[in-house]
Amino acid sequence: MPVQMKGKILANKKINATDYKLVLSVPEIVEETNPGQFLHVKCGTGLEPLLRRPLSVHRYNDETGELVILYRVFGKGTEILAKRQSGEEIDVMGPIGNGFDLNNLKEKIMVLGGGIGAAPLMALIDELVGLEKEVTVLIGANQKEELFCQSRLEELPVNLKVATTDGSYGYPGYVTGLLAEELETSDYDQIFACGPTPMLIAMEPIIADKDIEVQLSLEERMGCGTGACLSCVCKVKVENEEGFEYKKVCTDGPVFKADEVILNG
């Protein structure tokens, strides 16, 4: 069950040109957290910005009660968040959402992340490695400096492949290009993906005729984070007049099966 609480900021540091690492002490939240869930964060203390910001959980530690969020500064909310200092209290709600469904883990697993969207996959990778699963990790970024946790991933027993759109490291191009290449040579049963919506859309034709269970973590402009306001919806296929109904990204998701969502409608 999610809670609203005042967490303590243990660190809030810049890790590259645009991204920050926020470390919080939130034991009550960590107790309940699963990979793929998020916190709804009051970035400042006043009326600006008015709304909370949904920020994915990057990693968490059950023993210490610490939780890490990686975020990219690109708006008023994250700009204000970047100015918060360690030692301060911050109002957070969480953990929210369903996270990744790990009840039916398969043999050949791929974890795929693009840009800041790769951040929430770290907790999932930790979980899968802990379960001694064979995991291939594909991550993409604009440039080498923006690749998340490369050094940490290199230390883990995972098959790591990277892509940079400027070609500065690894596969030159989008991570979806790397995905297409990978699927030509290897078979997978299950893919967990998180990244910008265009990346998720670009995945569709690549995985379309393959027998792979694909789970996507979505993002949408969000209001309440409780499932009440119906702002952050996505289309899910159903048999009705319209052929779809809207589901809530915050509490029905943020993870959905690729074959149930309509991304580009």
Place this chain on the structure above:
Amino acid sequence: MDNINLNVELNGLELQNPIMTASGTFGFGEEYKDYVDLNRLGGVMVKGTTIKPKAGNPTPRIAETPGGVLNAIGLQNPGVDHFINVILPKIRDYNFKTIVNISGNTAEEYKELTTKLNEAEGVAALEVNISCPNVKKGGLAFGTEPKMAASVVEAVKENTDLPIITKLSPNVTDITEIAEAVEEAGTDIISLINTLIGMKIDIETQQPILANTIGGLSGPAIRPVAVRMVYQVAQSVDIPLIGMGGIMNSRDVIEFLLAGASAIAVGTANFINPGVTMEIIDELEEYLVENGYDSVQELVGLGHR
């Protein structure tokens, strides 16, 4: 603080305290059960309900503005039958009063909604939404034309003994004209205000942010408008008012009470601080004790001179 009386009685609608949650911001109540002791709320004005299920508008449905939120949800809801059969049984045992916000395209649809809800167990009152800015037909049109507003209220009134609340739109030249028309038509209570129509354009894409182009503005940015309208309507009608519009804390609640509202509803603030209603109830009680009041009703309308 046991001797402080927070009860209010609004023309047939009795509440354990004057703090409610506004339609569209609190789902059907249970969405907030992890954050709020729902049993302490005076009332929950549930998500706008229509005859048939409504899918709602495409996204983006929400945009942030200085001190405000623009939304264009488009009345997404599961329809009145689902509400009565599935949702109502889950919420009717809470201590809060369930107030069902109803929306139709025609007076006939309002009548049909009323007839169905009149027979349902656990409905304390109906809130007649004649002011939704985000649907193409009905909604707002009913709320800006006094005769049409009255016709909807009459259609509801004729088909129920439940207290009727009529929710007014601020998007009119003279809100007292509409208020007087719905009072005349038999509404028991007036709630105000619904959202102000607004718009935001993304200067990067050079296009409106909301898929619906326009949306309803809520949040603290609209509070002065709401307070003014409550104050004006309080002077022009004799029925109780439920004030809403940008209430963020107990100070704002007191402002609405002074303006002439007998009860209030918290809306957008639930998104920002999900526990805000509990804080408000505690602080309101403290304020009354500190200032020597026995009952919250003593504050109502004190701002009029």
